[in-house]
Amino acid sequence: MASDPADPPRTVVVGGGVAGLSAALFTARAGLPTRVVSAGEPILARNAHLENYPGFPAGINARLLLEMTRDQVEAAGAAFVDGTAVDVTPVDDDSEDEMRPDGDGGSNGDDGTAFTVSLEDGRELSADSVVAASWSDAAYLDDLDLGLIDRGSKRYVDVDEFGRSAVDGIYAAGRLAGTYHQAIVAAGHGATVGRTVVEDSDVPFYNDWVAPEGYFTGRGREVPPGCEEIDEAEWQRRAERSAETMREYFEDPAVEPPTMHPSVDHDE
Ligand SMILES: Cc1cc2nc3c(=O)[nH]c(=O)nc-3n(C[C@H](O)[C@H](O)[C@H](O)COP(=O)(O)OP(=O)(O)OC[C@H]3O[C@@H](n4cnc5c(N)ncnc54)[C@H](O)[C@@H]3O)c2cc1C
Numbered sequence: 001m002a003s004d005p006a007d008p009p010r011t012v013v014v015g016g017g018v019a020g021l022s023a024a025l026f027t028a029r030a031g032l033p034t035r036v037v038s039a040g041e042p043i044l045a046r047n048a049h050l051e052n053y054p055g056f057p058a059g060i061n062a063r064l065l066l067e068m069t070r071d072q073v074e075a076a077g078a079a080f081v082d083g084t085a086v087d088v089t090p091v092d093d094d095s096e097d098e099m100r101p102d103g104d105g106g107s108n109g110d111d112g113t114a115f116t117v118s119l120e121d122g123r124e125l126s127a128d129s130v131v132a133a134s135w136s137d138a139a140y141l142d143d144l145d146l147g148l149i150d151r152g153s154k155r156y157v158d159v160d161e162f163g164r165s166a167v168d169g170i171y172a173a174g175r176l177a178g179t180y181h182q183a184i185v186a187a188g189h190g191a192t193v194g195r196t197v198v199e200d201s202d203v204p205f206y207n208d209w210v211a212p213e214g215y216f217t218g219r220g221r222e223v224p225p226g227c228e229e230i231d232e233a234e235w236q237r238r239a240e241r242s243a244e245t246m247r248e249y250f251e252d253p254a255v256e257p258p259t260m261h262p263s264v265d266h267d268e
Pocket residue numbers: 014015016017018019020037038039040041042043044045046047048049050051052083084085086133134135136137140173174175176180181182183184186
């Protein structure tokens with residue numbers, strides 16, 4: 001997927017659970033226009049208290065973690081689209097200049113294949129890459145020759161170690177890609193896949209790092225693309241903002257109750 005830095009490739013992430021959110025965080029921060037199509041609640045909302053997600057020594061309310069992560073992804077520039085993906089189709093060469101209902105237009109051709117992601121309500125989103133993070137729904141990928149794996153009643157997308165499927169530009173992340181059923185594993189996998197989308201896009205990129213001033217330039221190096229050097233005043237300011245923001249998230253100890261499994265009958 002070659003790309004012009006002035007016109008970076010568009011990414012559509014299907015699924016707003018921890019895997020999709022983490023993938024979107026990395027693509028958005030790298031400057032790729034990113035939309036997260038999200039239907040329904042992430043499965044982590046069923047958790048009663050999350051005690052094995054690193055960084056929270058006393059555990060964390062899972063719904064609060066989802067809210068914080070979603071806010072972070074939004075702040076990174078990703079847009080959220082409420083809706084259900086029902087189909088993903090490659091855009092054929094003949095429709096290269098066609099404008100679609102969302103006004104994106106097609107951009108396929110020598111540089112790679114573009115896709116149309118169709119939603120249940122008829123909206124269509126254009127994408128140069130699609131990250132499927134939609135546990136447990138892979139039905140909208142049926143028309144692509146991806147290699148779906150059936151295990152019992154569950155269906156997974158067959159991907160390589162970086163989340164690439166058999167179709168260029170289509171990736172899968174988290175539980176849908178067969179990761180362990182653990183939040184941090186799904187989130188980490190989402191990050192790997194988001195990072196791979198950036199890598200495959202040819203957008204100039206080294207790593208998504210924030211380093212102290214002089215870390216690169218003090219050695220006569222340019223600050224590599226994707227990295228940032230910040231001075232002491234700035235890292236102090238960010239630390240203060242971080243503390244203040246976290247205080248706000250955690251100031252109200254009242255928590256939403258977890259979502260029960262749909263087959264548990266509350267009336268009995
Ligand atoms: C009761 C319970 C407790 C748990 N407790 C823990 C725990 O303590 N520790 C731990 O590590 N893990 C726990 N887990 C597991 C953890 O929640 C999951 O492994 C992890 O959240 C999976 O993340 P994901 O992003 O892959 O999938 P999901 O969170 O399921 O995200 C997928 C999202 O995609 C959406 N979607 C699906 N189809 C479509 C479509 N066609 N279009 C648009 N959107 C779509 C779904 O609605 C969902 O929001 C628990 C799970 C459960 C059920």
